[in-house]
Amino acid sequence: MVNEGYAVAQTVAVALLAGWIAERTVDPGFKMRGIAPLAGVVGLYVGRALWSWGDWYGGPLIGGLPVVPGVAGAFAVCAILKLVRLAAAGPHW
Numbered sequence: 001m002v003n004e005g006y007a008v009a010q011t012v013a014v015a016l017l018a019g020w021i022a023e024r025t026v027d028p029g030f031k032m033r034g035i036a037p038l039a040g041v042v043g044l045y046v047g048r049a050l051w052s053w054g055d056w057y058g059g060p061l062i063g064g065l066p067v068v069p070g071v072a073g074a075f076a077v078c079a080i081l082k083l084v085r086l087a088a089a090g091p092h093w
Contacts, residue, residue, distance in 0.1 A: 011044070021071070023039055
């Protein structure tokens with residue numbers, strides 16, 4: 001039971017770190033709390049799903065999930081949020 005808890009803690013730590021890095025790099029433009037953890041957690045699962053379609057090597061595993069697809073997924077989530085923010089702002093002519 002301790003091993004499962006440790007794996008979950010590793011997964012959460014990687015998701016939060018990936019989301020924080022992606023949010024700071026891409027800057028989706030939303031000024032509310034929780035964007036970085038949201039991007040990290042959703043990015044882990046979105047990235048893993050997209051990576052499995054391409055049948056690519058996911059890199060090292062932390063907590064049973066590959067790191068590279070998680071980081072790529074977090075960047076993808078932040079990029080989509082930035083596009084949503086730009087679309088909501090409307091044209092600036």
